[in-house]
Amino acid sequence: MNRKLLHTPEGVRDIYNSECEKKLALQEILHNKFKLYGFKDIQTPTFEYFDIFSREIGTISSKELYKFFDREGNTLALRPDFTPSIARCVAKYYMQEDMPLRLCYEGNAFINSSEYQGKLKESTQMGAELIGDDTVDADAEMITLVIQALLKSGLTKFQVEIGQIDFFKGILEEAGIDEEIEVELRELISIKNYFGVEELVSNLSVKEELKEVFLKLPQMFGSIEILEEAKALTDNLCAVQAIERLERLYEVLKIYELEQYISFDLGMLSKYKYYTGIIFKAYTFGTGEAIVNGGRYNNLLGWFGKEAPAIGFVIIVDALMSALMRQNISIAYNNNHTMILYKSEQQKRAIELAIYLRNKNKNVELVSMPSDKTLKDCVEYGKRNQNSVILFLDKDDEIIQIDIETGDSRKILRTDLQG
Numbered sequence: 001m002n003r004k005l006l007h008t009p010e011g012v013r014d015i016y017n018s019e020c021e022k023k024l025a026l027q028e029i030l031h032n033k034f035k036l037y038g039f040k041d042i043q044t045p046t047f048e049y050f051d052i053f054s055r056e057i058g059t060i061s062s063k064e065l066y067k068f069f070d071r072e073g074n075t076l077a078l079r080p081d082f083t084p085s086i087a088r089c090v091a092k093y094y095m096q097e098d099m100p101l102r103l104c105y106e107g108n109a110f111i112n113s114s115e116y117q118g119k120l121k122e123s124t125q126m127g128a129e130l131i132g133d134d135t136v137d138a139d140a141e142m143i144t145l146v147i148q149a150l151l152k153s154g155l156t157k158f159q160v161e162i163g164q165i166d167f168f169k170g171i172l173e174e175a176g177i178d179e180e181i182e183v184e185l186r187e188l189i190s191i192k193n194y195f196g197v198e199e200l201v202s203n204l205s206v207k208e209e210l211k212e213v214f215l216k217l218p219q220m221f222g223s224i225e226i227l228e229e230a231k232a233l234t235d236n237l238c239a240v241q242a243i244e245r246l247e248r249l250y251e252v253l254k255i256y257e258l259e260q261y262i263s264f265d266l267g268m269l270s271k272y273k274y275y276t277g278i279i280f281k282a283y284t285f286g287t288g289e290a291i292v293n294g295g296r297y298n299n300l301l302g303w304f305g306k307e308a309p310a311i312g313f314v315i316i317v318d319a320l321m322s323a324l325m326r327q328n329i330s331i332a333y334n335n336n337h338t339m340i341l342y343k344s345e346q347q348k349r350a351i352e353l354a355i356y357l358r359n360k361n362k363n364v365e366l367v368s369m370p371s372d373k374t375l376k377d378c379v380e381y382g383k384r385n386q387n388s389v390i391l392f393l394d395k396d397d398e399i400i401q402i403d404i405e406t407g408d409s410r411k412i413l414r415t416d417l418q419g
């Protein structure tokens with residue numbers, strides 16, 4: 001046997017048994033929440049023309065895309081991120097719509113990150129996008145939906161950290177910093193490397209007070225008070241307006257009574273270039289990565305020919321799953337599976353019983369008992385195979401019900417099997 005054939009490439013994995021059931025149950029829970037807020041489903045292709053994810057669009061860098069060619073020689077890419085695809089769809093199918101659109105989706109996204117990061121290269125994402133609404137209320141609605149969806153998943157201890165990239169942009173513009181330095185500065189600030197920022201900024205010829213702001217950025221995170229501090233640091237209009245927007249957002253989130261889940265981080269910057277205003281991430285224990293990423297992207301649709309503001313987020317389902325598992329939070333899923341085990345001469349009765357139970361919405365696995373297996377072997381098999389009950393048809397007119405957990409068995413009648 002070639003063992004190598006059983007391996008999956010670095011960064012992708014199989015999900016099976018109860019983990020798979022739980023993941024799908026979790027997706028259903030989240031999806032129901034999206035529906036509760038009026039989001040309508042949309043599906044876009046797993047791969048698109050490369051241009052949908054090009055540098056100008058502002059998603060991840062080209063070297064992190066999985067690229068390939070079709071027969072005609074077009075360059076295609078597996079989606080690394082759903083937002084550009086949704087923007088393309090909205091420009092294509094909702095060009096004339098001038099009222100808000102709420103769309104939600106789920107599927108896998110693919111990022112060819114470097115191996116040493118040890119990250120999943122294929123992840124399941126569930127996202128929602130609110131298009132055509134530039135208000136603070138829209139920002140608040142999306143953050144509320146994130147919090148309510150996470151609470152519904154069973155998570156209780158998490159924080160949604162909110163940043164505002166216009167604050168950084170405003171200061172940057174005023175300082176007149178060129179793109180190369182900007183990239184370096186972004187990186188250092190977002191990893192909160194204070195000393196790195198200090199070293200970089202000390203060699204720049206910009207006003208001292210602006211240097212001060214850059215130096216403070218890696219530490220500007222915390223509760224609402226941080227916004228006051230930030231405002232006191234600058235009178236750059238763009239930066240001040242950015243903070244005021246966050247203050248108004250906080251006021252609306254107070255109406256939803258969600259302040260306890262909110263904190264601010266003005267040093268939060270994203271590698272996605274399409275963001276234009278607030279950005280946010282949710283964190284919890286048990287996973288270092290964010291479980292939610294999102295933000296406002298008011299110019300992206302324009303790239304596809306429709307001028308419309310937008311805001312959205314994705315929940316990384318795999319990251320949420322591992323956090324829930326590490327925090328010992330159980331995900332309720334339907335594990336009520338019945339196995340009908342029958343001796344071959346009982347086939348007709350077994351099929352009739354299966355039809356009867358399936359009509360009553362019971363999950364039924366129909367298994368003919370192999371002649372070389374004992375009943376004990378079959379009970380073990382039923383257990384491995386995630387069944388909770390076995391109905392054993394051994395002789396005419398008899399059903400033996402076996403509880404897989406306890407091993408208890410008793411004779412029952414078909415009428416005892418209530419749906």
Ligand SMILES: N[C@@H](Cc1c[nH]c[nH+]1)C(=O)O
Nearest residue numbers: 081083293294295312313
């Ligand atoms: N697509 C972004 C999240 C997002 C959705 N909408 C806006 N932002 C990501 O993958 O991180």
